[in-house]
Amino acid sequence: xxxxxxxxxxxxxxxxxxxxxxxxxxxxxxxxxxxxxxxxxxxxxxxxxxxxxxxxxxxxxxxxxxxxxxxxxxxxxxxxxxxxxxxxxxxxxxxxxxxxxxxxxxxxxxxxxxxxxxxxxxxxxxxxxxxxxxxxxxxxxxxxxxxxxxxxxxxxxxxxxxxxxxxxxxxxxxxxxxxxxxxxxxxxxxxxxxxxxxxxxxxxxxxxxxxxxxxxxxxxx
Amino acid sequence: xxxxxxxxxxxxxxxxxxxxxxxxxxxxxxxxxxxxxxxxxxxxxxxxxxxxxxxxxxxxxxxxxxxxxxxxxxxxxxxxxxxxxxxxxxxxxxxxxxxxxxxxxxxxxxxxxxxxxxxxxxxxxxxxxxxxxxxxxxxxxxxxxxxxxxxxxxxxxxxxxxxxxxxxxxxxxxxxxxxxxxxxxxxxxxxxxxxxxxxxxxxxxxxxxxxxxxxxxxxxxxxxxxxxxxxxxxxxxxxxxxxxxxxxxxxxxxxxxxxxxxxx
Numbered sequence: 001x002x003x004x005x006x007x008x009x010x011x012x013x014x015x016x017x018x019x020x021x022x023x024x025x026x027x028x029x030x031x032x033x034x035x036x037x038x039x040x041x042x043x044x045x046x047x048x049x050x051x052x053x054x055x056x057x058x059x060x061x062x063x064x065x066x067x068x069x070x071x072x073x074x075x076x077x078x079x080x081x082x083x084x085x086x087x088x089x090x091x092x093x094x095x096x097x098x099x100x101x102x103x104x105x106x107x108x109x110x111x112x113x114x115x116x117x118x119x120x121x122x123x124x125x126x127x128x129x130x131x132x133x134x135x136x137x138x139x140x141x142x143x144x145x146x147x148x149x150x151x152x153x154x155x156x157x158x159x160x161x162x163x164x165x166x167x168x169x170x171x172x173x174x175x176x177x178x179x180x181x182x183x184x185x186x187x188x189x190x191x192x193x194x195x196x197x198x199x200x201x202x203x204x205x206x207x208x209x210x211x212x213x214x215x216x217x218x219x220x221x
Numbered sequence: 222x223x224x225x226x227x228x229x230x231x232x233x234x235x236x237x238x239x240x241x242x243x244x245x246x247x248x249x250x251x252x253x254x255x256x257x258x259x260x261x262x263x264x265x266x267x268x269x270x271x272x273x274x275x276x277x278x279x280x281x282x283x284x285x286x287x288x289x290x291x292x293x294x295x296x297x298x299x300x301x302x303x304x305x306x307x308x309x310x311x312x313x314x315x316x317x318x319x320x321x322x323x324x325x326x327x328x329x330x331x332x333x334x335x336x337x338x339x340x341x342x343x344x345x346x347x348x349x350x351x352x353x354x355x356x357x358x359x360x361x362x363x364x365x366x367x368x369x370x371x372x373x374x375x376x377x378x379x380x381x382x383x384x385x386x387x388x389x390x391x392x393x394x395x396x397x398x399x400x401x402x403x404x405x406x407x408x409x410x411x412x413x414x415x416x417x418x419x420x421x422x423x424x425x426x427x428x429x430x431x432x433x434x435x436x437x438x439x440x441x442x443x444x445x446x447x448x449x450x451x452x453x454x455x456x457x458x459x460x461x462x463x464x465x466x467x468x469x470x471x472x473x474x475x476x477x478x479x480x481x482x483x484x485x
Contacts, residue, residue, distance in 0.1 A: 145249050154256035166246065173242040177234025185227065192228055199235065 010056070012201045013048035016208035017041050023212050029219040033091050037164055037211060040084035047077045075126045079112055082133040085140070085168060092161060095143030108136060125186060130179035134172045141169040160214035167210020174203040275457045282454070283347075283391060290345035293338050301335045340365070344398070347391050355390040356382060356417070359397055363415060366401060377416040382424055385484055392458040393426070393481060396466075399451045400428055400477055408432030408475070419483070426479045434475025435468045 008015075020041045023029060031038055051070040058068050083105050090101040112129055116122040120129070144165050148156055156162040178196055186193040308328055313321050343349070350358035356378040367374030384390050397415070404410055410432030417426045435443070444452040459466050464481035 145245070149249065149252060152256075152260075154253055154260050156253060169242055169246070170239075173238040174235055176238055177231050180234075181227070181231075185231075189224055189227070192224075196231065 006198075009198050009201050011052050012205050014045060014052050016205045017045040017048065019208050019212040020215050021045060023215040023219070027216065027219040029215045031215075031218070034088070034160060034164075034215065034218060036084040036087035036091070037214075040081060040088075041211065043080050043084075044077055047073050047080065051077070069123060071125045072123055075116075075122060075129055078126065078130050078133050079109075082108060082136060085137055088164070089140045089144070092144065094147065095140055104136075108132065120183075125183035127179065127181060127183045130182065131176070134176040134179055137168060137172045138176070141165050141172070158217055158220070160218040163210050163214035163217055167207040167214070170210070171203045171207040175200055272461060275461050279392060279454075279458060279461060280388075283395075286345040287347075290342040293345070294342040298335065298338050298342065301331065301338060305331050305335065347387075347394065350390055350394050351387055354384045355393060356380070358390075358394050359415065359417075362394075362398060363401070363413070366405065367413075372405065372410060373412045375412075375414045377414065379417045379419045379424075382417065382419045382483075389462060389481075389483075392462055393424075393479070396455050396458050396479060397426065397428070399455055403451060404428070404430050404432065404434075408434060410474075412474075422483055424481045424483050426481075428477045429471070429474055431474040434470060434477070436470060437468045440466070440468050 020037075024031070024038060024041075051073045054068070054070050054073075086101075086105045086108065089095070090105075093101070095101075096104075111132060112126075115126065115128050115132075120126050144161070148162075178200055182193065182196070185196065305328075308324075308331060311324060313324055316324055344362075347358070349361050353361075359378060360376050363374040363376050366372060401413070401415075404413060408430055410430035413428065413430045415426070415428050417424060419425075440452060444456045446452075455466065459479070462481045464479060466480075467478045469476045469478065
């Protein structure tokens with residue numbers, strides 16, 4: 001039973017994304033302002049499926065060497081997540097107005113490039129990249145809450161943005177301490193690293209549930 | 222030892238971050254709920270203020286109707302009656318044929334004017350309603366409307382309805398008057414059926430006629446129109462009575478349905 005639960009949790013990065021994708025497929029949601037979230041869900045589903053598949057079956061199916069290490073895919077997933085959610089916040093005109101929000105994704109992409117040229121290897125888990133993702137997206141999320149608190153808008157609980165951003169806040173907050181040093185932990189404390197990743201997976205399920213709720217709110221509106 | 226420290230710091234880090242974020246979210250949700258409650262109260266106050274304004278407008282309109290009715294009855298009516306009295310002082314047999322024809326015509330017009338003034342003052346006044354109740358007032362009004370045989374009127378009113386609040390009944394009566402007058406003016410109907418039912422503390426009044434009628438969309442449009450003063454008054458009274466009004470097209474005519482909550 002515990003083994004089954006572990007197996008479900010190990011594959012959660014892939015199946016959890018089927019929840020929002022299922023809502024998109026079966027419910028008529030207004031997706032005009034949610035395109036970055038949809039792109040995130042689709043691309044992440046492919047990436048995480050490859051990550052979990054290569055991890056589980058690299059020896060059983062005798063996969064080529066290139067599939068033995070999934071850390072590159074995790075770095076790409078982090079880049080995709082950050083850029084997609086930055087685009088999502090840009091549509092909400094957060095955290096700045098004017099042309100500044102358009103520059104921020106470019107600045108982040110530049111940072112990621114410099115990080116992998118000078119600081120970290122792209123083939124290893126990118127601590128700085130993941131840490132930057134957490135900090136940037138948490139700042140974006142906080143700017144959303146502050147804007148709502150300052151405004152007269154009261155009923156945000158029926159808006160897709162509230163649910164998606166709350167899910168993202170929980171995910172990034174829980175993962176901030178994990179991403180800080182995960183690269184080193186995965187090398188020196190393998191068992192603890194796997195347990196820690198289960199915590200990440202639970203947070204990821206929560207993120208997907210909140211995105212699903214956001215899409216359902218969009219369908220109802 | 223260092224490994225234990227790392228494990229400990231990461232677990233504590235996750236717990237602290239989770240606690241911080243959950244606390245922040247709780248504060249945010251409580252704040253938003255308070256904001257919603259505040260906005261709900263403001264909206265409620267606005268609605269209350271709007272109702273008070275409507276009530277004042279309806280009341281002043283009713284007072285004005287009474288004043289006009291009394292002036293017509295007591296002053297204009299008295300002058301006309303006095304004129305008739307003076308007319309009776311004339312001896313027609315002493316007049317020549319041309320003068321007698323003028324006298325007869327004048328007497329006819331005077332009688333007509335007295336009748337008209339009486340009719341208008343009764344319409345404006347709500348005496349019948351106050352003395353005999355809503356059903357009798359509606360029946361009396363429709364009998365008068367159907368008197369000239371251009372429009373056949375039928376009433377089928379629920380006898381179970383009794384007056385509890387005269388002001389409420391006056392509003393219902395005025396709405397019926399306005400709607401029937403509109404039908405007379407614009408619909409070109411030959412038959413009109415007014416029925417009422419009292420069920421589940423709801424009084425439903427249905428006015429069916431076989432002429433041209435308004436749709437709900439037209440009503441919504443006209444009541445904001447300068448010319449749709451009567452419809453605006455109807456809407457104001459509906460808001461005041463917390464009721465509903467629906468205009469429906471039926472295969473053989475048109476129906477206006479008014480639903481008003483009444484106390485058990």
